[in-house]
Amino acid sequence: MKRLPPLPALHTFLITARCCNFTHAAEQLHITQGAVSRQIAGLESHLGYALFQRQARGLSLTAEGREWLPRVEQVFGLISEGVEQIGVNRDTLQLKASTCVMRWLLPRLMQWQKERPDVPVRLTTTVQHGVDFSREHFDAAVIYGAPPPSTLGAYHLFDEQLTPVCSPALLEGAIPLKTPADLQQHMLLHPTLDTHDWNTWLKASGTVLNNIGKGQHFETLDLAMSVASQGTGVAIGDWALISEDLSAGRLVMPFALKVRTGLGYYLVHPDRSAPSPQLRALLDWLVEQARAR
Incomplete structure (x- = not known):
């Protein structure tokens, strides 16, 4: 050799x-x-x-x-x-999460650190929706998609429910927004680079629009919601992730219809061993936060 x-x-x-x-x-x-x-x-x-x-x-x-x-x-x-x-402080829990769930997860992790400073969490964000614990060295992950395989220890957090949202000023403005057909007169904001979310909701509402391809596309939900809150147009978003914006009045739902897509958010950990007491405490706390929502 x-x-x-x-x-x-x-x-x-x-x-x-x-x-x-x-x-x-x-x-x-x-x-x-x-x-x-x-x-x-x-x-x-x-x-x-x-x-x-x-x-x-x-x-x-x-x-x-x-x-x-x-x-x-x-x-x-x-x-x-x-x-x-190698050699990372093992007292720090390593958590991975998709960027799409940050609006819900990040405020809760900040609250967790206030309540449990003895169990620090290091968060890694990614545009990927899944996790491969055989290659990625995380203690747990928040993933988005279909129910995960049985090879993972999984906790269901909440289901994706799509609904249009806009600013209160836009809803009360001169251009009507009383029925889904009125969306024809408004700028549609897409939280992704495709039109899938809007198409899903419009199909469920029985509405056909010819302006869906003329809207503005964004790479993240955060950007779409931020633009919507400024009164620029009507965005489509996941009710579970924007509930705090709705509660605070930054956004409103012009229609009551929320459409379940069959996808959801799950908290998972490797099933090869039982979670440590610290990880178990974090998992249980996040599940409780999701149910309290």
Whole structure:
């Protein structure tokens, strides 16, 4: 088996490959340009082929260099992941949650930290709706979608219920908003990049509109609700996630119809072992908060 190249030289290669410039690499590594050049030359000598083509205005990767780059990135990515995850204070619970549930979850976690400062929680947000505990080192996660598989310990929090919302000023304005057909005269705000949520609600209400494709699309529910609260248009949202905005009067429901989509929010943890007393306390508390809603 051929002797492995030295790790510092591989790190120097990684930085140099990203900027293709010895001077810029030296600045990032806090060493001299000559030291960078010598490390790259030593690595090339060790491997037996060139990694860079030297050019008048910088560097470019050779075919071998291009093959090496993703492999070296993977190696240092694993090392970085290990630094982040191994040796983390095990008293801190690691919780993952989709960004779509932040409007409900974040205020409650802040309240949890006030009530239980002895059980800190580190929250990681993601645009993904699921979790893979075999690869992701979390104690629990809040996921969105269909009921999770039996391989997870799961607690049902609440179901998705879609309903239109707008600002009180818009509802009381000159343009009518008394029936779903009146939505034809208003700007429709979409919390996603597609029209699925509005289509689902309109179908359930028996309403056909020809302006659904002319609305404004947002990447998050928060943005859509914020614009709706300013009176710009009528947004479609999950009643479970915007209930506090409704209670505070920032938003109102022009219609009583709430449409269940069959999807929901679930609090899950790995089923391979019983939750610790600290995790059990957090799980039970969040479920209680969902039921109190």
